[in-house]
Amino acid sequence: MTSASVGAEPDLAFYIPNLTVGGAEQVTVNIVNGLAGRGYDVELVVSHPGGELRTAVADSVAVIELADVRIPGIGIGAHLHKLAQYLGDTEPDILISEKTDANILCLGAKRVAESTTTVVPTEHIAFGMMPDESLKSRGVRKVAAQLYPAANDLIAVSDGVADSLGEKTAVDRGDISVLHNPVEITTVQDRAHEPVSHKWIEDPDTDVLLFVGRHHPQKDLKTWLRSFKRVNDTLPDTRAVIAGRGSETETVRELTVELGLTEVTSIPGYVDNPYRFMNQASLFLLSSQFEGLPTVLIEAMACGCPIVSTDCPSGPREILADGEYGRLTPVGDVDSIATAALEMLDNPTPAAVLQDRAADFAPQTVLNDYEQFIETRLG
Structure with a gap:
């Protein structure tokens, strides 16, 4: 294990596979930094070193890198024994994991280590909503559904995610805690006023429709275009x-060329500073097929950018509070999205x-909600 020495019985540990740019990754960094700032002894455990968000982790948070081992077809499963070793050596009071495959790994490592650590899986996306899943993804979801009832607790980032877990697993809906993702609103708003090098963004007379995020089938950018x-x-x-x-x-x-939109x-x-883009854009458009609690919408609102999103x-x-703060449209409905x-x-x-x-x-x-959740489990 590298990057930081393993401490003795930290209050909290969080596990996420890597610190590349992504919604769950940014949220995890925000949470560990915030809890460390409130006096908790926090360690952040990752499988792979580096990543664009590594420098965003506060100095007060120890980053534990398990090993940069990559085995095709196994993924982070190759780090099961390293994580079990970490739990056996360190015994954090609580280990909160992020993302479904990471949740499985942490629950498995707890069993291997025979650890007393309270393991709390977190789901960021509506459970079982992935269309056209690969065989591996279906397998991960099935294993998660089998393991989640044995978890000490379960966190969902929205009521909708919690409802999907209650419907598609044997976990009782009343046993799932809903904890929203924290968004650094002040930082977002401060950075929204930094200049960026983009002629349309910096032109106040140009109406820009904006998307920021992963280019992934989930986001349905074909419908967006x-x-x-x-x-x-x-x-x-x-x-x-x-x-x-x-x-x-x-x-x-390719679709941009096909539609004559180049x-x-x-x-x-x-882009290093998407908030300037949000601050100057006329509209943020999200065309996703499914989400969990899309941080990007909250960031766009913090920048004052109007929103149209699929429901x-x-x-x-x-x-968007049932459409009070933006327009909601049916998924995949080009006419409705364009009209909105x-x-x-x-x-x-x-x-x-x-x-x-x-x-x-x-x-x-x-x-505050995280603290209340943690304190009730620390006893």
């Missing part, structure tokens, strides 16, 4: 910015209203 095509046909001066990267990036580029669409890849399971309806986008461009939600709602997800509020 087709919806923007309808908007651009009506308002030719609009522009699209699709920031991020992923397995669908080349597909997105001159009005920018695909800049990973996917789950999170957008919860964040045009209406929002014509009559945007006031920035101050959005920012007030975003404050409900600020760290102080969410970390």
Whole structure:
């Protein structure tokens, strides 16, 4: 184990496979930093070293790197014994894991180590909603459904995720704690005013429709582009910015060419400061097929950016309060998404209203809930 020496019985440990850019990864960093700032002895355990978010982890949080072992087809399962060794040597009072495969690993490591650590799996996405799952993904979900009833506790990031776990596993819905993701609202708003190098973003007279996130089938960027095509046909001066990267990036580029949108669409890849983009964009458009509690919507609201989102399971309806703070549309419905986008461009939600709602997800509020959850389990 590298990067930091293993401490003696920390209050809390969190496990996530890596610290590359992603919603669950950023949320985990926010939580460990916040709890460490409140005086908890926190360790962050990862399988793989490095990652863009590594430098964002507070100095007060020890980062434990298990080993950079990669075995095709096994993934983080190759680190079962290393994690079991960590639990046996360290015995944190509570280990909170993030993401389904990580949850399985932690529950398995607890058994191997015969550890007394309270293991708490966290689900960030509506359980069992992944369309066209691979054989491996289906296997991971089935194993998780079998193991979750034996977990000490279970965390869901939204009511919708909790409901899906209650429906698709043997865990009683009343035994699932809903803890929202904390979002560093102040940091987001501070960074929203930093300059960035993008001509459309920095042009106050250009209406930009924005997406920020992974280019993954879950996000349904094909529907996003087709919806923007309808908007651009009506308002030719609009522009699209699709920031991020992923397995669908080349597909997105190819569809941009096919739809004749290359001159009005920018695909800049990973952007270090997406908040400036949100601050200047006219609309944030989310076309996801499913989510958990999409942090990106909260960040966009913190920047005062109007929102149109699919009413996917789950999170957008919860964040937007049944449509009070943004438009909700059916999943995959290009006409409805385009119509909602045009209406929002014509009559945007006031920035101050959005920012007030975003404050409900600020760290102080969410970390209070985490503290209450933790203290009841520390005894």
